[in-house]
Amino acid sequence: MSTLEEQIEIGAPADAAWDQLHRIADYPRFVEGVLHASARGSHRARLDVAVDGGHREFDAFFTDRGHNRVMTWETVDEPHLRGTFALRPLDEHRTQVQVRIEYEPAAVEELFGGAPHGFALASAIERTVRTDLEQLRDLVEHRTR
Secondary structure, three states: OEEEEEEEEEOOOHHHHHHHHOOHHHHHHHOOOEEEEEEOOOOEEEEEEEEOOEEEEEEEEEEEEHHHOEEEEEEOOOOOOEEEEEEEEEEOOEEEEEEEEEEOHHHHHHHHOOOOOOHHHHHHHHHHHHHHHHHHHHHHHHHOO
16 A cells, blocks of 8 residues: 655635535546546545546545544545545644545556556656645635635
C-alpha cells in the first residue's frame, strides 16, 4: 500500500471548506475524473468516474469526526482506496486542508491505465491530487466572496 499526503491553504474559514467537502454533488467540480457524484444517505456516495476511455461507478463510505474536522472515506469495491481530509483553522479567514490517500499502485494502474509502475505512477497521482486541492481551494474561496 502506498501513501500520498498533500496540503493546501485556503483563504476561507474552516466551516466553508468543511461544508464544501460535504457537497458530494460538487465533486466533479474539483476531483479530476469524477463525472457525476451523488449522496446515498448520510455516509455513502456513488461516484461515476472516467476510467481509461470509459467510466465506472464506485461506492464510497464517509465517516466524519466533525469536532476535529476530519473526514475519512473508503471505496467499497476494487480498487481499495482510502483517504482522509483534515482541516485546521489557521485563523478566522484561512484554513489548511490536508489530504492523505492510501492506494495499491498496481490496482490503480490496472484500472486507470497511464504511467508505468513506480515513480512515474506516484508522480502522476501526486500531480492529480495537487490539482484537485487547488480546484477545491478555488471553489471554496469563490463561494465565500
